[in-house]
Amino acid sequence: EDKVVQSPLSLVVHEGDTVTLNCSYEVTNFRSLLWYKQEKKAPTFLFMLTSSGIEKKSGRLSSILDKKELFSILNITATQTGDSAVYLCAGGSGGSNYKLTFGKGTLLTVNP
Amino acid sequence: DAGVIQSPRHEVTEMGQEVTLRCKPISGHNSLFWYRQTMMRGLELLIYFNNNVPIDDSGMPEDRFSAKMPNASFSTLKIQPSEPRDSAVYFCASSRGQEPSPLHFGNGTRLTVT
Numbered sequence A: 001e002d003k004v005v006q007s008p009l010s011l012v013v014h015e016g017d018t019v020t021l022n023c024s025y026e027v028t029n030f031r032s033l034l035w036y037k038q039e040k041k042a043p044t045f046l047f048m049l050t051s052s053g054i055e056k057k058s059g060r061l062s063s064i065l066d067k068k069e070l071f072s073i074l075n076i077t078a079t080q081t082g083d084s085a086v087y088l089c090a091g092g093s094g095g096s097n098y099k100l101t102f103g104k105g106t107l108l109t110v111n112p
Numbered sequence B: 001d002a003g004v005i006q007s008p009r010h011e012v013t014e015m016g017q018e019v020t021l022r023c024k025p026i027s028g029h030n031s032l033f034w035y036r037q038t039m040m041r042g043l044e045l046l047i048y049f050n051n052n053v054p055i056d057d058s059g060m061p062e063d064r065f066s067a068k069m070p071n072a073s074f075s076t077l078k079i080q081p082s083e084p085r086d087s088a089v090y091f092c093a094s095s096r097g098q099e100p101s102p103l104h105f106g107n108g109t110r111l112t113v114t
Helices: none
Strands: A003-007 A010-014 A019-026 A030-038 A043-049 A056-058 A061-066 A071-076 A085-093 A099-102 A106-111 B005-007 B010-013 B019-024 B031-038 B042-050 B053-056 B065-071 B074-079 B088-095 B109-113
Touching: A003 A085, A003 A099, A010 A019, A019 A030, A019 A085, A019 A106, A030 A071, A043 A056, A043 A061, A043 A071, A043 A085, A071 A085, A099 B031, A099 B042, B005 B088, B010 B019, B019 B088, B019 B109, B031 B074, B042 B065, B042 B074, B053 B065, B074 B088
Parallel strands: A010 A106, B010 B109
Antiparallel strands: A003 A019, A019 A071, A030 A043, A030 A085, A056 A061, A061 A071, A085 A099, A085 A106, B005 B019, B019 B074, B031 B042, B031 B088, B042 B053, B065 B074, B088 B109
């Protein structure tokens, strides 16, 4: 059974801090690692990583994948209160039938 | 693009009643997924379709749950009879189906069974 584990489960920081969120995975026929941000409603897509060692970056957010260690991290620098959310990691698997298995998420709270 | 559209947004029903959740995927997407989210278990995949055909329903909790996709623009998830433990947020998501590709989620249906 595919498994994705995220840590920490929750994190409280002050504005301006840098945070690192962790994701480990055991996914059969692994194809990709995805990060989502979930506020009140639907998860919204952040990054998709398919190759080891190549950092993806969007503003203050960045992520990298290690396919040897089956691990990914999501970094957020200079955090803002608007970054408060649940961050979800998902492993993408399958050949012609592609699906995502999600971790339980990390709840990030950024205090002013 | 309108995004994935789910209805209703909220559903409150009594135990034993039938519940039907609806989803319209993004036009042009040929994969559709139903997920359930709870605090305890997170986001769980219930069933997914490729080109309207169910591929894997191993996540469906029991026979009380069923899902259909009669055409490329509509899917339903039905619970009959409903039980209090079915209370959760149910998300529908769609993707182009070409691996790897991100899933795009609807805003979910919050189901409460009393």
